[in-house]
Amino acid sequence: MSISVCSLSGPGTSALHALGLAGDRSQCESLLQDLLSQPLKGGATYTEFLDASGQSIDDGLCLSWPDPPFQFVLTTHGSPLILEEVIHRCVELGAVHSADSDQIFRVPEEAVAEKVLGQALGRLTEVISPEACSFLLEQASPSGFAGVVEKWKRQAPSIDEVREVLDRGLLGRAVMKSSVVVLTGVTNAGKSTLLNVLVGEDRSIVTPEEGTTRDLVVASTQINGFPLTLVDGAGWRESPGLIEEQGLLRVKEAIRNADLVVELIPPARLEEMIVDDSQKEVSSIPESAFVFPEDVPVIRVLSRCDEFLSTPLPPNDDLAISAKTGEGLGLLEDQILQVLYGQSTVPEGGPYPFLDEHVIFLERLVSALDSGDNGQVCLQDYLEGVNRC
Ligand SMILES: Nc1nc2c(ncn2[C@@H]2O[C@H](COP(=O)(O)OP(=O)(O)OP(=O)(O)O)[C@@H](O)[C@H]2O)c(=O)[nH]1
Ligand SMILES: [Mg+2]
Secondary structure, eight states: OOEEEEESSOSSOOSEEEEEEEEOHHHHHHHHHHHBSSOOOSSEEEEEEEOTTSOEEEEEEEEEOSSTTEEEEEEEESOHHHHHHHHHHHHHTTOEEOSOHHHHOOOSOHHHHHHHHHHHHHHHTTOOSHHHHHHHHHHTSTTSHHHHHHHHHHSOOOHHHHHHHHHTHHHHHHTTSOEEEEEEEBTTSSHHHHHHHHHTSOOSOOOSSTTOOOSOEEEEEEETTEEEEEEEOOOBOSSOOHHHHHHHHHHHHHHHTOSEEEEEEOHHHHHTTOOSTTOOOOSSSOOOSSOOOTTSOEEEEEOOGGGGGGOOOOSSOOOBOOTTTOTTHHHHHHHHHHHHHSOSSOOOSSOOOOSHHHHHHHHHHHHHHHTTOOSHHHHHHHHHTOOOO
16 A cells, blocks of 8 residues: 555644645545544545544544645644554554655645745634635645645746735635625514524524513524524614613624625515505515615515415515525525625645735735746745745
8 A cells, every 4th residue: 555644733732633644645545534533525635543342532624635745634633642543553554654755745845835825824713614624724725725725836927827816815715814794684574593493503592572682692604605694683663672772783793794684584575565465465665664875785685485375475586595494595695695705615736826915915916026026035925934025
């Protein structure tokens, strides 16, 4: 067997460790059959790492690595003992332990690769989806952000090349930075129920009584690998009580600071638009009960759609969801990501700046190139952490 295993995160305690498996792919896969509790699937597999007796050493991710020489990268928790045990098990299964990761981890050149690899590994603990883990590790590799910056070190880039990478900054940073989505609507629209479903746990109290939620309820979740912060709050109704009024002030403030608002329109609001019993449809979605700031995008959704049986619906294909049956939720999730980022999957393949400092560096590089400089001082300064250019 010709497989090497090495630590990518160095010795000692850290937030987490990463180790790489290099060599023949099918041999790596057969080693992993014994090491992992789960069958390999797609780019990332969440799994236990098993010892010789089938006991779990640790749990973590097994990532299919996009660039040679690695076939797979495993992440474990940060204890050096766990790292040692997983490496030991790989050796028992036939791999050779390469103590010096540089021997097999042929990243383009150390300064860039080490910096970006460190940034990516340091942030692996912050991301909560396998897609985001794969994304970060790819950015540390030659096909990612590390690779393109390294290339520019060897050969001055054109301004268009840098601008192209800079344009990917919004998407790259979206994988690292939570966007704030406020769920709003009239009382009993189903805001709290929707938040609980999107988060996967009961975070916000739900009752059939109007005016259940008063304070803001803030919860983190992720959709297709993008981290999101969801905010639920008081619903709107005529003559709210004193406590609800205070709650609504908080909702307004949250909306002012939101990246996106999702307004839920329940059947009851459609029914308010009915003028006589024979009416089969309402002309359109009712006007919003509130005025949203112009710079915050709004998605308006018909909620509780499993109750539509007797409700006259608007004629066009407005998005309808039911947090009870799950209908339309996938479409809503897609639409949220489309409005926020223009796409609904975490980017794969190619360099993406994933930190604000990457974008600042690229902007500086663009101005250096724009003024006729070859950008090398700017590059060197970035790599050395100097803020000169
Ligand atoms: N059938 C059905 N009932 C729903 C759905 N979503 C919410 N409900 C019910 O509607 C009622 C109100 O739901 P909530 O999630 O508390 O509504 P809310 O918008 O948070 O209400 P307030 O906090 O009072 O503003 C509860 O009885 C829920 O079980 C849905 O999709 N379908
Ligand atoms: Mg509520």
